């Protein structure tokens with residue numbers, strides 16, 4: 312079996328056999344008079360000339376721009392409604408309800424468990440090593456991957472702890488699980504780190520899937536644009552499961568704007584500002600009496616330990632400042648997003664009163 316075939320062997324057999332819905336827009340090529348999709352020939356509301364037509368299921372110009380941004384080929388990319396949809400698609404594609412499982416490394420992003428719950432997949436947990444700055448427990452992960460485990464979710468940089476997982480450790484897991492499980496590396500925050508993405512490792516490792524998003528560094532959380540990057544054969548299977556028209560026309564326009572030369576330059580400036588604010592906030596928070604620890608971060612947030620997180624959260628909420636209590640992941644911790652300079656000043660002001 313080739314390594315790509317061994318990845319496809321992990322897909323739910325019923326999905327492999329599925330004939331996907333073939334949308335009118337997918338079948339139509341080179342048309343002139345569009346009477347195939349029961350659309351309105353006009354947009355009744357003025358000023359919105361494109362919105363009467365269904366979008367291209369995967370708009371080629373957007374896919375090409377995302378592929379260039381991520382240093383991969385268009386055939387390796389699937390545009391989704393945020394990377395959350397990528398997580399959901401992977402669960403539905405690889406895990407049979409009541410039979411298969413995913414592996415996660417808590418504390419980590421909550422949607423993996425939610426998507427598993429919706430799909431009826433079991434969850435195997437191998438905690439990150441807290442006393443080693445939440446490093447990956449490589450040997451324990453490898454040991455815990457039974458034949459039930461189809462997907463291993465690794466979040467790097469990790470939410471909520473903020474640090475990157477060591478590249479070598481992740482690649483070791485990917486290599487040793489070839490033919491046994493798909494390793495999904497969620498890189499939602501990698502734009503804020505100084506480490507390159509692992510996406511370039513996909514050709515050598517077809518069981519590696521990368522998740523990227525425009526929600527963070529590109530400031531497009533409201534538009535919902537994620538990219539699942541994988542071997543083209545894996546992308547082809549995910550295409551069977553995704554909704555026929557996942558990327559609405561206004562979203563395509565917003566994403567193309569963000570990926571234009573000016574958009575890319577603006578995102579770069581925004582990341583640079585957030586990184587300098589992150590450094591300022593981390594140093595200033597660490598000096599406050601109420602702050603016991605600020606974890607090192609490669610993201611746009613800080614995980615902060617305080618003596619009593621519920622009390623600190625309540626005080627902040629009373630002033631209209633909303634942080635995220637992460638105590639259920641790591642006792643007495645609060646996750647604080649890096650905001651504007653003025654917003655960060657508010658965080659510091661509130662924390663100084665805790």
Ligand SMILES: Cc1ncc(COP(=O)(O)O)c(C=O)c1O
Pocket residue numbers: 392393394395396420466469470497499500523524525526532535536537
């Ligand atoms: C680690 C991680 N992955 C994925 C997502 C989802 O992002 P998106 O907006 O692309 O769905 C988030 C959102 O906060 C996240 O923290």
